[in-house]
Amino acid sequence: MYSGRDDDYYDRRDEAELRKQFRRRLRLKRFLAALILVLGAALVCFLLFLLGKGIVSFFKSGSSGSEYVEEVPGVQLEVVDNVFTPEDLLRLFGKADTADSTGTVDNNGADSTGTGDAVDNTGQTGNTDTEVTTDTERHLGLIAIDAGHGGMDSGTYNGEILEKNINLQIALKLRDELKNRGYSVYMTRDDDTYVGLQKRAELVNSQDNVLAFVSIHQNAVDSDKSSIYGIEGWTYKREGCGELAELVVNHVCDITGAKNRGYAFKTNLVVTSKTTMPAVLLECGFLSNDDECAKLASEDYQKLIARGIADAIDEFTKTHY
Ligand SMILES: [Zn+2]
Known part of the structure; x- marks a missing residue:
């Protein structure tokens, strides 16, 4: 026979x-709530991070000049002959273009410097409003001129x-000089317009029988400014x-x-590597x-430079065509 004391004992047990189970469940719930809170916070941080990156890249893509060479990932400079040394590799990864050059090297007794000019900027689209000039009279043949940079x-x-x-x-003086000599001239820009590098190459390639292509730029260095000068191609x-x-x-x-x-061969210059005719980028x-x-x-x-380039084109076209 069960006594009331026994019943009471079981009830209490x-x-x-x-109570124990309830406390366990409560602990579990608290733990899950904390876990969800932590994961949620992590997710929010991650989304904010992505948003931040997006905003940064948006502003970067909208900027000009100095930025656009640097934002190109994996730009490689391949030195194809001995005119330029491996130090050139370092130069291109420094500031390019508004500083336009970042170092100097001594090469065969001559200072050698370079700029980020015309390095691939595949992220940039060409300006479709590009003004182009083509002379329809073709006496000696068609020459393409590219005035580097422009606009922003x-x-x-x-x-x-x-x-x-x-x-x-x-570039405009060269155009006049070449026309006076009887050439037809195509220009990638003839005013202060921005044209992407790929676009420049496409524009020139779309012309028939371009005999020679000359891209005109100016050089610069960050240090030894007074001792470094001259022309290179x-x-x-x-x-x-x-x-x-x-x-x-x-x-x-x-x-x-x-x-x-002197001159050097470079593989990463868009306007010389992506064009299909004899091409040179001249740092005047x-x-x-x-x-x-x-x-x-x-x-x-400037007129002397234009005449010099035209003399070279005369000699080149006479011997090559
Ligand atoms: Zn330049």
């Missing part, structure tokens, strides 16, 4: 067990003097390119008396050098 992209500078303007002034290993580059650099140096810094001088900058800004010196 069940009650204690229930100023290139390098020295005080108020902007590379994009000097490039255009020389950059080109691509394709038929006729080396010869054209050599002729252009030599003729322009002959006529201007500027220091001849260093804006970072005050003396050379003053010359480059003068009408007479």
Whole structure:
């Protein structure tokens, strides 16, 4: 027979067990709530991080000049001959274009510097409103001229003097000089417009029978500004390119008396590597050098450069076509 004391004992035991279970469940619920809270907070942080990155890249893509070379991932400079040394590799990963150059190397007794000019900017789209000029009369053949930078992209500078303007002034003088000599001329830009690098190459490639392509730029260095000056050409290993580059650099140096810094083959310059005809990118001088900058800004010196390039094109087209 069960006594009331026994019943009471079992009841109390069940009650204690229930309390224990209740406490366990409560602990579990609290733990789950804390876990959800932590995971939720982590998710919110992650989303904020992504949003932040998106905003940063949005502003980056909208910026000009100095940014657009740096934002290109995996830009590689391949040195194809001995004119340029591995130090050139370091240069291209530094500041490019508004500083336009980041170092100097001594090469065969000649200073060698470079800029980020014309490095691939695949993220940029071309300006579809590009003004182009084509002379329909073709006597000696068609020459393409590319005035580097333009619009929001100023290139390098020295005080108020902007590379994009000097490039255009020389390019327009070259256009007139070539037309006077009987060539047809195609220009990737003939005013202060921004044109993407890929677009420039596409525009030039879309023309029939371009005999030669010349891209005009100005150089700069960050240090040793007073001792570094002169003219250099950059080109691509394709038929006729080396010869054209050599002729252009030599003729322009002959006529201007500027220091001849030679020419080099580079694989990552869009305007020379993506075009299909003999092409050269001419660095007409260093804006970072005050003396050379003053010359480059003068009408007479610009005319000499244009004549030198035209002389080179004359010699090149006579021997190659
Ligand atoms: Zn440039």
